[in-house]
Amino acid sequence: MVKIISEPNKNKQEITIKDQMKKFLLNSLYGFLTVLMFGLGRRIGILDYLLEKAKASPKEENISSISFTIDELSEKLNLDYNYVDAWAHTALECGILEIDDSCERCLKTAPYVFDLLIDRKKSTYVGDPLGAFYYLAPYQDLILEAFKEGGTIPNYEFSDEVIHDINRMSARFGTLIENLFSKNFGKFCEKLQNKGMVLEAGCGYGYNLQVWAKKYENVRFVGIDIDPKAIIFAKSLVNENKWDERVQIHEIPINEYAKKSTIKFDLIMLNQVLHEMDHDENYRLSVFNSLYSLLNYDGILLVGESMIPDTFAPKQKLLLFDVLHKFLEARFAGFYNEKTFTDFINLTPFTKSEFLKEGGNAIWVIRK
Numbered sequence: 475m476v477k478i479i480s481e482p483n484k485n486k487q488e489i490t491i492k493d494q495m496k497k498f499l500l501n502s503l504y505g506f507l508t509v510l511m512f513g514l515g516r517r518i519g520i521l522d523y524l525l526e527k528a529k530a531s532p533k534e535e536n537i538s539s540i541s542f543t544i545d546e547l548s549e550k551l552n553l554d555y556n557y558v559d560a561w562a563h564t565a566l567e568c569g570i571l572e573i574d575d576s577c578e579r580c581l582k583t584a585p586y587v588f589d590l591l592i593d594r595k596k597s598t599y600v601g602d603p604l605g606a607f608y609y610l611a612p613y614q615d616l617i618l619e620a621f622k623e624g625g626t627i628p629n630y631e632f633s634d635e636v637i638h639d640i641n642r643m644s645a646r647f648g649t650l651i652e653n654l655f656s657k658n659f660g661k662f663c664e665k666l667q668n669k670g671m672v673l674e675a676g677c678g679y680g681y682n683l684q685v686w687a688k689k690y691e692n693v694r695f696v697g698i699d700i701d702p703k704a705i706i707f708a709k710s711l712v713n714e715n716k717w718d719e720r721v722q723i724h725e726i727p728i729n730e731y732a733k734k735s736t737i738k739f740d741l742i743m744l745n746q747v748l749h750e751m752d753h754d755e756n757y758r759l760s761v762f763n764s765l766y767s768l769l770n771y772d773g774i775l776l777v778g779e780s781m782i783p784d785t786f787a788p789k790q791k792l793l794l795f796d797v798l799h800k801f802l803e804a805r806f807a808g809f810y811n812e813k814t815f816t817d818f819i820n821l822t823p824f825t826k827s828e829f830l831k832e833g834g835n836a837i838w839v840i841r842k
């Protein structure tokens with residue numbers, strides 16, 4: 475049925491064609507270029523260079539902007555002047571940069587850009603979702619195919635750079651998810667503060683593990699993963715933090731580890747892993763059987779997964795990441811929604827599951 479809406483809503487102020495054009499053409503054109511300039515600036519090292527420059531400043535605690543010249547960037551980073559000039563000019567037009575009048579032909583980062591786009595440690599940093607938009611572009615051809623054919627390609631390989639970046643994003647999610655879990659399972663976490671064994675199945679580069687190991691100082695951790703590059707990096711994080719005594723990292727698939735391990739765990743985390751696994755349901759069920767066998771009888775399996783939202787479901791806060799997953803991992807990942815995930819859990823030996831959601835953060839707390 476075609477429904478034609480011709481009556482303008484008399485209660486609302488009418489939007490002109492010019493307003494609408496401005497909204498989705500001009501603003502978003504700059505928005506698109508902002509993503510592009512941010513992504514390029516990050517990849518060619520300009521943003522890290524500015525971060526280092528800020529850190530070297532005596533007023534490091536209170537950075538409002540960082541001043542630089544195009545010559546300086548070109549020289550220090552060994553980049554072609556014309557390209558740096560083009561980058562800087564576009565970033566200026568997008569509002570990432572401003573002219574710095576205090577010196578000749580100088581630029582500076584615009585207000586808040588340091589906190590939003592440069593310093594990853596700031597709680598206001600939004601570089602990760604912008605980075606995800608940036609990385610989406612090269613996957614257009616795959617997504618195009620998906621429009622025609624549907625379905626997914628298991629284990630599609632993203633580049634190492636993309637994978638490491640996605641993993642880096644996990645540190646932020648690790649903190650949010652730990653907050654959500656400890657807020658709702660206070661007693662369990664209190665016990666964990668004194669003692670416990672935690673497994674992170676699919677620990678990747680170790681960023682999430684690092685968040686938990688810092689908070690639960692008396693817990694012994696095991697992190698396992700099948701990605702050799704990620705394992706090398708995770709081991710370096712353990713070394714850096716001098717955690718060799720209480721954190722073990724192994725390159726091994728979950729099912730293999732379950733066959734070999736004699737340890738039972740109080741908490742097992744499966745954070746942003748399930749969608750990346752082989753899409754075969756029997757394989758996924760075998761992994762959940764393994765996790766079941768590795769868990770203490772009163773232990774908890776914590777599953778952090780984006781639950782793919784319905785376009786017409788009532789809007790919730792901060793669904794950006796979940797919606798992005800719908801696209802970013804088209805042809806690659808096998809996601810669930812709340813109903814299909816519950817159906818999946820019902821096929822496993824686990825008997826109880828609870829879904830916790832706050833804003834865009836969601837976890838499943840699953841018990842034997």
Ligand SMILES: C[S@@+](CC[C@H](N)C(=O)[O-])C[C@H]1O[C@@H](n2cnc3c(N)ncnc32)[C@H](O)[C@@H]1O
Pocket residue numbers: 640641644645674675676677678679680681682683698699700701704726727728729744745746747750751752
């Ligand atoms: C998006 S990363 C998440 C990393 C980490 N959990 C975090 O939150 O930072 C997913 C990881 O799951 C790992 N993975 C996928 N299937 C696995 C399996 N069968 N056994 C162990 N690791 C697996 C991948 O290699 C990848 O490093």
